[in-house]
Amino acid sequence: MLARSAEAALPMEALSALLAPASVAVIGASGDAARIGGRPIAAMLARGFQGRILPVNPNRPTVQGLPAFASIADLPEVPDVAIIAVPANVAEVTMTELAERGVKAAIMFSAGFAEMGDAGAAAEARMLETARRSGMRLLGPNCLGLFNARTNFFGTFTSSLERGYPTPGPIGIASQSGAYGMHLFGMAREHGIGISCCVTTGNEADLNVGDMIGWMAQDPGTEVIAAYSEGIRDSRSFLAALELARRNRKPVVMMKVGRSAVGSAAARSHTASIAGDDAVTDAVLAEFGVVRARTTEELLDIARLATKRIYPVGNTLGVLTISGGAGVLTSDAAEAVGLPMPAMPEAAQAELRAVLPFCAPQNPVDCTAQALNDLSLVGRFATALVEQGGYSSILAFFTHTGGAASVAPRLRQELGAVRAAHPDRLFVLSILANPDQIRTFEEEGFAVFEDPSRGVAALHAMGRFGEAFAAPAPAAPPEVPAVALPERTPSEAEAKRLLAQAGIEAAPECACATAEEAVAAAQGFGFPVVMKILSPDILHKSEIGGVLLNVADAQGVREGFALLKQRAAEAAPQARIEGVLVAKQLSGGVECILGVHRDPVFGPVAMFGLGGIFVEVLKDVAFRRCPFGEDVAETMIRSIRGAPLLLGARGRPPADIKALARMLSRLSVFAHQAGPSLAGIDLNPVFAMPEGQGAFAADAVIDIAEDDA
């Protein structure tokens, strides 16, 4: 299955020339350290890049003190990577010359290609073709480039470096947007957060954010991946990279923008991106345990805490506080994100009360400001939280007292001893302190968050990574016979016949050419029945009044037959009418919708929801890429807000969730096997009958993309 084929990621060596080169040529090298062609050289000289820097400039013998070469042909060796800092009109010939020399990778700063319209897109396509032919990989064009903080390779012209160089560290940044990627790096630098490498991909003619995540997932120096994208261009490299990161236990925290209507429009106008449907993106990221950040701060908070490499399974939060108010606030924050805060065991509570009578030991555990008079109590309480409460995440709120000179050293010692004895637990401190004090706490292994709510959100994310890393492989999708789709959208009866081959059951029904056949069929099923016009040319029958419900007797069937034919003749005089479909009217079931649509990025995506207003007004639906097994299908069904209706709310009998999951899973395999001519499927309504009585589609539409067929 695609979802599990991490092998589709590029092997690390394929990009080493780009990300960790031993030699770099700079085409358009400038002696002015402030110019685009001068900045990379200045940065590498300033930081002591250990590889060889080969400036190319036809007019100068030296550039920034380095010997320069008049042309690419004059280069004394074939560099691993070339930085292209020349105007757009000479970029293409530069690419050709680099290809001729057999350069392995290029970073193109030059802009003026696909982002500028058709002529630019054509030039970009030609450059890609040049690169493909010679086996050269291309980053950009129209990108800010990349840096590798460990080797001091600065293949970027970002002015962000004027404000400081990166501190090497375990977080890799992969960003489509140059300005945003460097903004992220800049915020990390201001907050003392270490970066392994930062790559911006720009127009993504060749390499994309997925490729970069894939490289970082293999890079031993990167432990946590922070990514930003406006639109996924190639689902294959992206999904393979996420799977590889999960296998290697490297958390990915991602900002995928373009959620909003305005945002999507901006994303399209800004690059040639395809901003996929946001709910589908949510589903795909959740599938791989990627945590989606909503703000830049949240992205950095999560990445920073993730560098502790503690990813709990069954994450729970224990809160130690000297302020009851902060305890309440933290509980609210935990409930808002869904991080459980079970109570301390009764025995542990009694012991803590014996030590400190006016404490509130439930959880949040309020040791009150009294504990500041005897800081050994803080160690005692923290030990109880870890050992008796068993929480995987601990948040300790000590506000400014945690930063007070009279308190901080002993507090650090008391809490530090507990942390050292329990290296498998996450410890977050919420204190107000000066940067030096914060650094001392951080060196002791604590993550410090001034605002406890931010600490809670980051702790919650660690549990989500833990669940994803520990999740067993989902069940294999069921074996479903391959079905050959017709070339055109089939009639309802034909659609149901095709689906039945895949084991997807419809309500008992019969296609009837005459009124008397319809009466006989209805008498066979028992009344009431449903009657629908049967025509391959009428897809949305109810819109023309082509569906009759609750037909109660033989006379009703006869009248209905005539009425349906009349309505069809009026509304769609050209339609081929094959007769009327008579079906048993199901009752006592819960009305659901099962569907599939083709996402432009991720291919067929299945949807599950309850019928009617739940989908149309409340958008209460779950999505998942096809195909998947019954376990995944059941999780989808249980995940919607209206799920209690299926589980027996308001005195109803529980619905046959197993049958529904079987149908949904089979539908996903059917859609996956159907190929690109399948535009969509709607099973609406599906009746989920009481437990043990099955689930039946009462209507089915298979929509064929006839242009593609």
Next chain:
Amino acid sequence: MLARSAEAALPMEALSALLAPASVAVIGASGDAARIGGRPIAAMLARGFQGRILPVNPNRPTVQGLPAFASIADLPEVPDVAIIAVPANVAEVTMTELAERGVKAAIMFSAGFAEMGDAGAAAEARMLETARRSGMRLLGPNCLGLFNARTNFFGTFTSSLERGYPTPGPIGIASQSGAYGMHLFGMAREHGIGISCCVTTGNEADLNVGDMIGWMAQDPGTEVIAAYSEGIRDSRSFLAALELARRNRKPVVMMKVGRSAVGSAAARSHTASIAGDDAVTDAVLAEFGVVRARTTEELLDIARLATKRIYPVGNTLGVLTISGGAGVLTSDAAEAVGLPMPAMPEAAQAELRAVLPFCAPQNPVDCTAQALNDLSLVGRFATALVEQGGYSSILAFFTHTGGAASVAPRLRQELGAVRAAHPDRLFVLSILANPDQIRTFEEEGFAVFEDPSRGVAALHAMGRFGEAFAAPAPAAPPEVPAVALPERTPSEAEAKRLLAQAGIEAAPECACATAEEAVAAAQGFGFPVVMKILSPDILHKSEIGGVLLNVADAQGVREGFALLKQRAAEAAPQARIEGVLVAKQLSGGVECILGVHRDPVFGPVAMFGLGGIFVEVLKDVAFRRCPFGEDVAETMIRSIRGAPLLLGARGRPPADIKALARMLSRLSVFAHQAGPSLAGIDLNPVFAMPEGQGAFAADAVIDIAEDDA
């Protein structure tokens, strides 16, 4: 009406002795500046408090260099305020002595009262009684006290002052929790945010957070109020304060914790608070335009931006960016909070394209990094956003380039000129810069937010304040005849009769003592009918099978009559049976629920929702304090997520919203006039018929609190 009676707030002078005293006695004064009785004196001496400090200490002639007095009786003058820093066991006698001297206000640090159980609560009640008798006001006990940064009055022992004193400024802090209030002050100080005063109210024996908000709403030195509470104790002072703040155009941003189940439990254990129902709190805060913050950072972000005193009506956001990615991200953030980003006018877009061909001028307006080569373009674009786009809020994203030495001065000049020419607009900058550069931008009138998402959330809050300040007074609630409630919960028929007096209509119905009366009634209404057991002792009829729907003919009515009596006799043999209620079965309406419950803090609160699963599974309901007019009722109805069902979704006819609003408003007045013996009302279901056809209650329960009657 209560909601509009700002007069209920304490006049400012009533608390001036507490908040802006000319003289302060410190009972339990200590020569050790680190002790609780020494800290206030040390702080006032360090900062130069202009009033008189009168230490009381029986053992020393001087305290921290000031002449000390042996007892309260020995004080040479009656101080405005006394700080009580003595153990709990002498606090009570101290209060008595202060009362005897006629001291106007006391701040009690001492703990060990209501928060410690019944004996403590009794002592607290006695102290309150002492204060009340002498007209003394009491802050605390068990509080961290307060400070007034303008007069350097430090009536607090917070150790937060060790890390620095407050910068005077326009934000007032009112917090029930001492530790949290001082944490908030500490964060404000670290970020250079100025504070007028900070008050923590602890056990709130007398004065509460509402009183403090009320004082700040009148204080000319406070322009913005940041509040924190775990539970509102006195709705009268709280609501009056909020109304006063709104009238005086002072924004209130509040953290009201105890949202979560765990949080509520913690709030109760920590103080003697009543944590009201969270949805009711939401509704009350929204009613007064108070913005509820979810995190401490958000609280400070909003308070800080609010000090600009620009509160737009019809707030819209225009984004100027040099990064397309940041533009998309900002659009997503704006959509998430609900801040509209209309597009620039076509003509303005064309003009900007003429100036800079590759810009994206829609909104977000991406002037691209090219504008950095000619910064006059930034001014040009910003002017277009303000003058042609007409946005009230402008967010400009310039990341680290905004902080670059080569860019910052000219950028400040260009944007500063636009800001100066349009002082009615809000300008937020998202830049990365060092603190000095940020200060220069802020001195120019810009608010700087590193993370653009935080800037968007704060800008959105300014519009919410603006709407609240500009909102016309709501319509007066309708005149409804006063109804005398019975002493016990009435039967359904009696409940409907009482409600009918208030103009609340039920479906046509008839109480029938015999089966033949029931048949006659049904034939009068026309079939089908609904039949219900009629008994003052059976409140929830459907639970015992006491309701029959869709009774289709006379024979059905006769059988139903017997069946209902039999079920009632089996399920509730002691119940008095008055017969059977026969009602016309309504069809074609939308099922709704209208209800009232008595909130322990805010009194009767009305609820509106759609029937069935909308309330029970999805919790899709709106609340509002009673009473209110039809305008408010209609806003409630339109605010629920399922509202499209009433407005004509899925081909339904629009429902009679006006009739529904009339009923809801009348119900609110009925409940308001009914007094405390009314425990609740349920109208469930109410059928909202198609437009012009009214709304009818099909069932009604009036629940009388018999203990209180």
